[in-house]
Amino acid sequence: MAIGIAQVQHIDRSDVSAILQAIVQDGCCIIKNFTDVETVRRVNEEARPYIEADKPWKGDLFPPETRRCTNLVGRSNTVREKWIIDPLIRKLTAYFVDKTTSNFYGETKHTYTSEAICSIAMTFDIGPGAKAQRLHRDDKNFHVDHEDQTTAGYRVGSDVMMACMVPGVQTTFENGATLAIPGSHLWGPDRAPRTSEAIVAEMEVTDCWVMLGGLYHAGGANITENEHRILHGFFFERGFYRQEENIYLANSTQDVLSWSPEVQKVMGYELSSPNIGFVNFRTPLQHLRGEQLDDYGDFDTSQEAK
Numbered sequence: 001m002a003i004g005i006a007q008v009q010h011i012d013r014s015d016v017s018a019i020l021q022a023i024v025q026d027g028c029c030i031i032k033n034f035t036d037v038e039t040v041r042r043v044n045e046e047a048r049p050y051i052e053a054d055k056p057w058k059g060d061l062f063p064p065e066t067r068r069c070t071n072l073v074g075r076s077n078t079v080r081e082k083w084i085i086d087p088l089i090r091k092l093t094a095y096f097v098d099k100t101t102s103n104f105y106g107e108t109k110h111t112y113t114s115e116a117i118c119s120i121a122m123t124f125d126i127g128p129g130a131k132a133q134r135l136h137r138d139d140k141n142f143h144v145d146h147e148d149q150t151t152a153g154y155r156v157g158s159d160v161m162m163a164c165m166v167p168g169v170q171t172t173f174e175n176g177a178t179l180a181i182p183g184s185h186l187w188g189p190d191r192a193p194r195t196s197e198a199i200v201a202e203m204e205v206t207d208c209w210v211m212l213g214g215l216y217h218a219g220g221a222n223i224t225e226n227e228h229r230i231l232h233g234f235f236f237e238r239g240f241y242r243q244e245e246n247i248y249l250a251n252s253t254q255d256v257l258s259w260s261p262e263v264q265k266v267m268g269y270e271l272s273s274p275n276i277g278f279v280n281f282r283t284p285l286q287h288l289r290g291e292q293l294d295d296y297g298d299f300d301t302s303q304e305a306k
């Protein structure tokens with residue numbers, strides 16, 4: 001059941017040029033036959049213990065009925081070895097997220113390409129009674145300046161993120177399928193998304209939802225009595241969105257904990273607002289100190305209009 005007017009295109013994984021074209025035009029599409037039922041069943045099994053151990057969120061990012069499996073790449077061999085390196089996904093990230101620039105070194109022109117990396121991978125299990133998330137752009141985390149491209153058309157390279165989400169169950173309007181506004185990747189910064197403009201990205205098991213970081217979307221409400229809406233997400237970003245020197249691997253926990261708070265902060269052991277750099281929903285410092293949080297919630301104060 002669609003609650004808006006625009007529709008999302010459903011395209012078989014073999015038709016790469018049509019998928020690229022749909023993402024340019026709509027900012028999203030549903031890839032048919034992305035994977036197979038047995039692979040999805042394995043991923044569901046690998047994520048399940050972590051989903052069951054997860055706690056209700058305190059705050060605005062997720063409704064309390066949602067459970068998650070963070071570090072899905074570390075925890076699911078199947079996501080790691082099949083989905084995030086799927087050749088089709090790589091074609092899409094190469095097209096939309098890789099960045100190539102040229103510079104002179106003396107009088108010689110040098111050209112480099114930074115390849116996309118996986119920024120985060122997480123399962124979202126929306127339980128019965130959950131309210132919908134607010135419509136948002138995932139690339140808010142990367143402070144993207146969105147130009148209004150509604151007249152000129154999409155400029156490939158203007159997004160810095162691409163998301164893939166594979167359903168663990170059939171997703172429906174009732175169980176909380178993702179809501180999205182096709183075409184909203186073209187919007188400038190001043191246009192607010194309205195729920196009435198959103199479509200419901202209902203998917204069958206074996207489909208994959210792909211969207212650009214600038215597309216407005218949200219996890220839907222789950223109005224069922226007992227269905228869990230499971231979705232496995234893996235998100236790519238520009239490969240150079242990280243520090244040049246990898247101090248996280250160059251220094252021991254003991255050394256880092258002996259540094260002053262100001263140094264820890266400037267070296268990246270706190271989060272960049274919003275949301276960047278967490279470890280299992282803790283800051284790197286909380287992780288290094290071995291702090292177990294009784295509950296966790298928003299990293300930033302909610303800015304919801306009252």
Ligand SMILES: O=C(O)CCC(=O)C(=O)O
Nearest residue numbers: 124177178217218219220
């Ligand atoms: O659960 C979903 O359908 C999407 C979740 C999402 O957009 C988010 O947490 O940023």
Ligand SMILES: [Fe+2]
Nearest residue numbers: 137138217218
């Ligand atoms: Fe999101």
